Amino acid sequence: MNQQERIMQWIDGHHDEIIEFLQQLIQIPSVNPWFFEEAAPSKEKDVQEFIAKKLSGLGAEIEMWEPVADDLKQYEGMAGYYPGRDFSGRPNLAATFGQGAAGKSLLLFGHIDVVKAGSKWTVDPFGAEVINGKLFGRGAVDMKGGVAAMIMAVEAIVRSGVKLKGPVIVGTVVDEEAGGMGALDFVHHGYRADACILTEPTSLTIAPLCRGILWGKLKIQGRSGHIEMPQTDWQAGGAVDAVKKARLFLDQFDLLNEDWAVRKTHPLLPIPCQVHVAQFNAGEYPTSFANQAEIVFNAQYLPSERDEKLVGGHVKKELEEFIHNIAKTDPWLSENMPEIEWMVDADCAETEVSHPFVQTCVQSLQAIGLEGKIEGLGFHTDMGWLVNVGIPTVNFGPGDPRLAHHSDEFTPVDEVIDAVKMIAKTILDWCETEEA
Structure with missing residues (x-):
């Protein structure tokens, strides 16, 4: 059995664990405080600490820090900068696997804040129930489904004993739902990679553009x-x-x-x-x-x-x-x-369809039996600053983006599993592996 087969076998054997991890993310109501009329404690830190514990247990080097608006004044008038925004108890997180490895690096990136639940739910918006193959909850689509998929793809590789030639960075940020200052700060903090998958919901299409x-x-x-x-x-x-x-x-x-x-x-x-x-x-x-x-x-x-x-x-x-x-x-x-x-x-951004990383992602998706369709996103994502600093980026993740922010938001369980497989395959092909 080769390395890829071992990883796919691990994913197939741990469906319940993958979905349970997503459920746990949803059950922490990390609503961006921008949506509260009065100041209220944010649960963003709780999610980040939960993720940090998971990734440190897999052997990652963890850095967690709170953005400081005054440190970003040089970006005034540019995307993501909002003077005076308070990030107390709202940290960004970066977890690095294979620090210093010589091969091509990959950033797996996503935001952990969600919009408020709103009204007219028929289930508990933070209950994360699975009903008829659909996982319901605020953030199931936007975008904890994608965050769970990228983290579990890394776990599949680690648990399968595969050693990569290049480093993988898992970045989870705050504040996307109120303008993207978390992503700006992440880039300002100095993190770079040779390519990035931003796991926003795309219904499992490859999206190298957002408006x-x-x-x-x-x-x-x-x-x-x-x-x-x-x-x-x-x-x-x-x-x-x-x-x-x-x-x-x-x-x-x-x-x-x-x-x-x-x-x-x-x-x-x-x-x-x-x-x-x-x-x-x-x-x-x-x-x-x-x-x-x-x-x-x-x-x-x-x-x-x-x-x-x-x-x-x-x-x-x-x-x-x-x-x-x-x-x-x-x-x-x-x-x-x-x-x-x-x-x-x-802001918006675009990575050329002809870029080798875009084509690697398409081939990974086709390798797990899906079409490998390429389509842009009509909505904003955090890809702008990543592309601005020279990181070719695609959006890819489970869930129909039209269901983001809706009552009874849900992601099909099967899409989450397919996303884990595609991301794991891309990590293998982009970062490459050491011989067994």
């Missing part, structure tokens, strides 16, 4: 007045309905999206970049015209559109000019110009 995401809040001014009474012209002090003014922008967003659907496409992405309205907030009383309306939107951008700081400045400028030009067509808005508040700029 950038902008969150914006468009604030449109009106002037309140009794909604049931006749109003004078606004220039004479009459009411101005901010809801009606907001409709102008909503209609124009539809037209903009028709343009973007032609111009902002990528061969690896199934859908074009668009501006999607996510929230609409307006008005104070049922008897008054709205004083102000707020349109919260999500706009996507491509790696080719990044600015000199490797984020979405060009697209921000495009949207600001678009809003300004619409406002100039309306006398009220011309004198009461809407404002855009930019809330998030989550």
